[in-house]
Amino acid sequence: MQHSKLLETSVGLFVALGLVSLFFLAMQVSNLADVTGDARGYRVTARFQNVGSLKVRATVSMAGVRVGRVSAIRFDKESYEAVVDLTIDPQFDTIPSDTTASILTQGLLGEQYVGLSPGAESEYLKEGDKIDLTQSAMVLEQVISRFLFDKAENGDKRASETPEQTQVTPAAPVASPIPEAVVPGEGAIPDVQQESAPAGAIQ
Amino acid sequence: MMENPFQRLGRFTLEAMQKLGRANFFMAHVLLGSVDLLLRPRLLISQMFFVGVMSVLIVAVSGLFVGMVLGLQGYNVLSDFGAEQTLGVMVAASLVRELGPVVTALLFSGRAGSALTAEIGLMKTTEQLAGMEMMAVDPLRRVVAPRFFAGVASMPLLAALFSMVGVMGGYFVGVGLLGVDDGAFWSQMVAKIDFYDDIVNGVIKSAVFGVVVTWIAVYEGYDAVPTAEGVSRATTRSVVYSAFAVLGWDFVLTAMMFGDH
Amino acid sequence: MTVSLSDDQVLVAIRDLVFFHGERKIFDGVDLRFQKGKVTAIMGPSGTGKTTLLKLIGGQLRPHRGRILVDGCDVHRLRATELYELRKRMGMLFQSGALLTDLSVFENVAFPLREHTRLPEPVIRKLVLMKLHAVGLRGARDLMPSQLSGGMARRVALARAIALDPMMILYDEPFTGQDPISMGVLVKLIRDLNRELGLTSIVVSHDVKETLTIADYVYLISGGKVVGEGTPETIAHSDSPWIRQFVHGDADGPVPFHYPAPDYRADLMAAGLGGSR
Numbered sequence: 001m002q003h004s005k006l007l008e009t010s011v012g013l014f015v016a017l018g019l020v021s022l023f024f025l026a027m028q029v030s031n032l033a034d035v036t037g038d039a040r041g042y043r044v045t046a047r048f049q050n051v052g053s054l055k056v057r058a059t060v061s062m063a064g065v066r067v068g069r070v071s072a073i074r075f076d077k078e079s080y081e082a083v084v085d086l087t088i089d090p091q092f093d094t095i096p097s098d099t100t101a102s103i104l105t106q107g108l109l110g111e112q113y114v115g116l117s118p119g120a121e122s123e124y125l126k127e128g129d130k131i132d133l134t135q136s137a138m139v140l141e142q143v144i145s146r147f148l149f150d151k152a153e154n155g156d157k158r159a160s161e162t163p164e165q166t167q168v169t170p171a172a173p174v175a176s177p178i179p180e181a182v183v184p185g186e187g188a189i190p191d192v193q194q195e196s197a198p199a200g201a202i203q
Numbered sequence: 204m205m206e207n208p209f210q211r212l213g214r215f216t217l218e219a220m221q222k223l224g225r226a227n228f229f230m231a232h233v234l235l236g237s238v239d240l241l242l243r244p245r246l247l248i249s250q251m252f253f254v255g256v257m258s259v260l261i262v263a264v265s266g267l268f269v270g271m272v273l274g275l276q277g278y279n280v281l282s283d284f285g286a287e288q289t290l291g292v293m294v295a296a297s298l299v300r301e302l303g304p305v306v307t308a309l310l311f312s313g314r315a316g317s318a319l320t321a322e323i324g325l326m327k328t329t330e331q332l333a334g335m336e337m338m339a340v341d342p343l344r345r346v347v348a349p350r351f352f353a354g355v356a357s358m359p360l361l362a363a364l365f366s367m368v369g370v371m372g373g374y375f376v377g378v379g380l381l382g383v384d385d386g387a388f389w390s391q392m393v394a395k396i397d398f399y400d401d402i403v404n405g406v407i408k409s410a411v412f413g414v415v416v417t418w419i420a421v422y423e424g425y426d427a428v429p430t431a432e433g434v435s436r437a438t439t440r441s442v443v444y445s446a447f448a449v450l451g452w453d454f455v456l457t458a459m460m461f462g463d464h
Numbered sequence: 465m466t467v468s469l470s471d472d473q474v475l476v477a478i479r480d481l482v483f484f485h486g487e488r489k490i491f492d493g494v495d496l497r498f499q500k501g502k503v504t505a506i507m508g509p510s511g512t513g514k515t516t517l518l519k520l521i522g523g524q525l526r527p528h529r530g531r532i533l534v535d536g537c538d539v540h541r542l543r544a545t546e547l548y549e550l551r552k553r554m555g556m557l558f559q560s561g562a563l564l565t566d567l568s569v570f571e572n573v574a575f576p577l578r579e580h581t582r583l584p585e586p587v588i589r590k591l592v593l594m595k596l597h598a599v600g601l602r603g604a605r606d607l608m609p610s611q612l613s614g615g616m617a618r619r620v621a622l623a624r625a626i627a628l629d630p631m632m633i634l635y636d637e638p639f640t641g642q643d644p645i646s647m648g649v650l651v652k653l654i655r656d657l658n659r660e661l662g663l664t665s666i667v668v669s670h671d672v673k674e675t676l677t678i679a680d681y682v683y684l685i686s687g688g689k690v691v692g693e694g695t696p697e698t699i700a701h702s703d704s705p706w707i708r709q710f711v712h713g714d715a716d717g718p719v720p721f722h723y724p725a726p727d728y729r730a731d732l733m734a735a736g737l738g739g740s741r
Contacts, residue, residue: 004245007252014256018360021367022406028389029295029370030398057397326565334562337522337634338576338624339551345579 041068041087042127046101051082052112052137054103059113060086067092070114086114088125096121102135112137226422229343233351233421236344246349247356254315254350254417255357259364261314262307266298266365269306270372273297277373278381287377288387292395294373295366299396299405300461303366305453308412311358312445316420319350320441323424324434332425347421354420358413359406366405404460408453415452416445475500475535475632475664476521482529483513483520490516492688493530498632503658503665505679507672509710509719512685514668515559518634521666522556523547535631552580555625555633559640561617563609569596569620570605576627595623599653615646622653632664633657639671647674654678672711676700684710686719 051073060068068088076083088095098119105112116131125131206214240247277293323346326332332342370392377383396402420441427437476498483491490513498504506514519525521532523539532539537550563572573592577583583591596602599619609617618638625633638654639647655678658665669675676682676696684692684699684707692699692707700711709717725731 004249008248010256011248011251014251014259014357015360017259018255018357018363021360021363022402024367025299025363025370025402025405026398029299029366029392030396030402031393057399329565330558330560330562331564333519333524334556334558334564334621336524337551337554337556337558338579338628339548340576340579341548 041089042093042125043071043085043087044125044127044129044131046084046086046114046131046134047076047079047081048084048101048103048134048136049081050103050136050139051084052103052105052139054084054112054114054137058111060088060116061113062092062095062116062118067095067116084114086131093124093126095125097123097125097129098133099125099131100133100135101131103137105138222426225426226418229422229425230418232343233348236341236348237352239344240348240352246345247353250349250353251357254319254353255360258311258314258357258361261310262361262365263368265306265310266303266368267372269302269365270294270298270369270374271376273302273369274373274376274381278377278383287381287383289391289395290373290377290383291370291388291392294377295370295392295396296401298366298369298373299401300408301453301457303362303369304405304408304412305449307362307365307409308358308416308449309446311354311361311413312416312420312442312449315354315357316416316445317438317442319354319417319420320424320427320438321434323347323350323421324427324429324437327425327427328429328431328434343425347425351417351421354417355410355413358416359409362405362409362412400461404456407460408456411452411456412449415448419445419448473499476666477533478521478530479533480530481520481527481532483516483525483527485513485516489688491527494685494688494690496683496690498664498666499681500664501658501662502680503654503667503678505667505669505675505682506685507668507670507675507682507710508685510670512687514670514685515636517685518556518636518666518668521634522551522554552576552628553631555628555630557618557621557625557633557635557638559637561609561614561621563612563617563621563624565609567609568605569601569607569609569612572609572620573624573627576624580628591627592623595627596620598626598657599623600649613646615642615649618642618646618650619653622650622657626657626661626663629661630663632666635665635667635669637669637671638667639669639674647671650674651678672713676711686710 054070054073056070056073058070059066060070068086070084071087072085074083074085075081084101086101095116096119098121100117100119102115102117103112104115119133273294274290277290278287281287281290281293323332326342326346332346335342335345374388378385378388423437423441423444424434427433474497476496478494478496481491481494481496482489496506506517508514516525520527521534521539523542526540534550535553537546539547539550542550563569564575567575570592573595574588577588577591581588593602593605596605599622601616601619601623604612604616604620609620612620622633635654638650642650651674654665654667657663658678667675667679676699679696682692682694682696682699683690686706692702692704694702699707702708702711706718708714709719715721
C-alpha cells in the first residue's frame with residue numbers, strides 16, 4: 001500500500017507539473033491573457049478597399065494601445081469591399097463615431113493591424129455601428145513604384161512627402177524593441193527596414 | 204534463385220502494407236478495449252508512472268540545455284541586427300512550435316517507447332501474453348491499452364514541460380548571462396506568440412506524436428518475434444520507426460498548421 | 465479403437481485435425497478423445513507439435529481442418545466472448561510457468577480472481593492462500609517470480625491455474641528441466657489435484673517414466689499422426705519398434721540417429737580433395 005501511495009503521488013505530481021507547464025506557456029509565453037478578453041466587448045464594422053494581409057485576431061489599437069481585436073473579415077460581393085468586424089473591449093466605450101480606421105503595418109514586414117484615430121463627435125461607437133472613415137492597407141509594391149515614379153518625375157523632391165509614406169512609420173503599438181537607428185541621409189524606408197527585419201524573420 | 208529488383212520492391216511493399224493493416228486492426232482492438240480502463244484507472248496510473256514520471260528527468264534536462272543553446276545561438280544572430288530583445292520570441296517560438304513536441308517525442312521514444320517494446324516483447328517471449336489469454340484475460344486490454352493511453356496522455360505534458368524548461372533556459376542565458384532586457388524578453392514573447400496558433404498547435408502536435416510513438420512501441424513489442432534476438436530487433440525498429448514517423452508527421456502537421464500564413 | 469466411450473464421458477474430442485505451420489504439416493488427420501476426470505498424456509518426440517495441440521484446444525490457434533469439441537462446444541466456432549468464458553473453465557500450465565514478472569507470487573495467483581470476480585479482498589486472500597498451500601508454497605507468497613526456482617515457478621503457475629477451479633488443466637511439458645525432487649513434487653501434485661478436485665488433465669510431455677506413472681491413457685504422436693495409444697501398461701509392453709525406441713530411449717531405431725545426409729565416406733573424401741562442400 002505504501003508503495004502504491006508513493007506511485008500515485010508521483011503520477012499526480014507529474015500531471016500537475018505538466019499542467020503547470022501548459023498554464024505557464026499559455027499565460028506567460030503566449031497572448032492568451034489578451035485573447036480571452038475577446039468574448040466580451042462590442043462589435044463594430046468597417047469597410048476597406050483592401051485589407052492587405054490583415055488576419056482575424058489581429059490587434060485593434062488606438063494611440064498605440066490595444067483596445068480590441070479583429071473578429072471577422074468578409075468580402076462584400078456587391079461593393080467589392082472587405083468588411084472587417086472589430087470587437088472592442090468594453091472598457092473603451094468612448095470612441096467617437098467619426099473615428100477613422102486604418103490598416104497599418106507593424107514595421108515594414110511585420111503583421112498588419114487596425115489603427116483607430118479618434119474623431120471629434122460627441123456620440124460614441126456602440127454595438128453594430130459602422131466606421132465610415134477608413135484607410136486601406138498599404139501595398140508595398142504600389143508604394144515603391146509610386147516612390148520611384150515620383151523620384152523620377154521631380155528629381156529633387158523628397159519622396160517622403162507623398163501621403164502613403166506617412167503610413168509607413170506609424171507609432172508602433174508595441175514598444176519598439178530596437179532603439180531608433182539613426183541612418184543619416186536617406187528617407188523613411190531604410191530606417192523602417194532596419195527596425196522590422198528581425199520581427200519579420202520570426203514570422 | 205535471383206530476385207529481380209522489382210520483385211523485391213513488390214514484396215517489400217506488400218509486406219509493409221500487411222504490417223500496416225495488422226497494426227490498424229491491433230489499434231482498433233486496443234481502442235475497443237479502452238473502455239475497461241475507465242473502470243480501472245489504477246492500471247493507467249501505474250503505467251503513467253513508468254512511461255511519464257520516469258521520463259521527466261531526461262525531458263527536463265534536455266529542455267533546459269536546448270533552451271540555453273537557443274538563447275546563445277539566437278543572441279549571436281539577433282545581435283547582428285540589433286534585435287536581441289526579440290530573443291524571447293525566437294526561443295519560445297522554436298520551442299513551442301517545433302523543438303518541444305519533436306525533441307520530446309524523440310526522447311520519449313528512446314526512453315519510454317523502447318522500454319515498452321522490450322517489455323511487451325519479453326512478455327510475449329516468456330509466454331506471459333499467451334498465459335493471460337489462457338486465463339481468459341485479453342492482453343490487449345490488460346497489458347497494451349493501459350500502456351498506450353499512458354503514453355498518449357504523458358506526451359503533451361512532457362512536451363509542455365520541455366518547452367517551459369527550455370524558455371527558462373533561454374531566459375537564463377539571454378537575460379541572466381548575456382544581458383538582454385528582462386522586460387523586453389517577456390513582453391516581446393507575449394506579443395508574438397499566439398495562444399491558438401502556437402501553443403494549441405504545439406499541444407496538438409505532441410498529442411499526435413504521443414499516439415504515433417506509443418502505437419509503434421506497443422505494436423512492435425506485440426508483433427516481435429518471440430526470441431531474444433527478435434525482441435532486440437523490435438526495440439531497435441521501434442525507435443527508428445518512431446523517429447521517422449515523428450519527423451514525417453511533423454512536416455505534415457506543420458504544413459497543415461502553419462502553411463497558410 | 466480399443467476403448468469405446470460414450471459422449472458424456474468425453475470432455476475434449478478432437479476429430480480429423482489438420483494444422484499447418486507455414487508450409488510444414490504439423491497434424492495430419494489426428495483423432496483424440498480425452499476422458500472426464502482422467503489424466504490423458506500426449507507423448508512424442510520434440511517438434512511434433514504437442515504444444516501446438518494445447519494451443520489448438522485453448523483456441524489460441526485455428527486448425528486448417530477438423531473440429532475440436534470441449535465440453536460440447538466447438539472451440540473454433542465460438543464467438544470471442546464465449547471463448548473467453550470457456551477459457552475461464554480451463555487452466556493451462558506453460559512450460560516456463562508464464563508468471564507475470566511484475567507481480568509477486570501472491571498477486572500472480574490472485575490475478576485471475578481479480579480479473580474475473582468481484583470478490584472482496586479478505587476472500588481473495590483466503591482463496592489464494594488455499595491454492596498456494598495446495599502446492600506447498602504458502603510461505604513464498606511475497607517472493608517475486610525472479611526469485612523462484614524453475615520448479616517453484618511451475619508450482620505457483622499451477623496454483624494460479626487452479627485459482628478459478630477449472631474443469632480441466634492442460635500441462636505443457638511439466639517435467640522438462642526439473643531436478644528429481646521437483647519432478648517428484650510435480651508428479652504428486654498433478655496426480656493429487658486430478659483426484660481431489662476431479663479435474664480432467666491433459667499432459668503433454670516427452671518424459672516417459674514420469675508420464676507413464678501418472679497417466680490413465682496415453683497417445684503417442686509422431687509425424688503428424690497418432691502412432692500408438694493405450695493405457696500405460698499397453699504402451700510400456702508394446703511390440704511396435706517405434707514405441708519401443710521411444711519408451712526405452714534407444715539412440716537408433718526406426719527414428720535414425722543420423723539426420724539425413726549423403727554417404728559418410730563420400731562426404732569426407734569430397735572435403736579431403738579440397739571440394740567446396
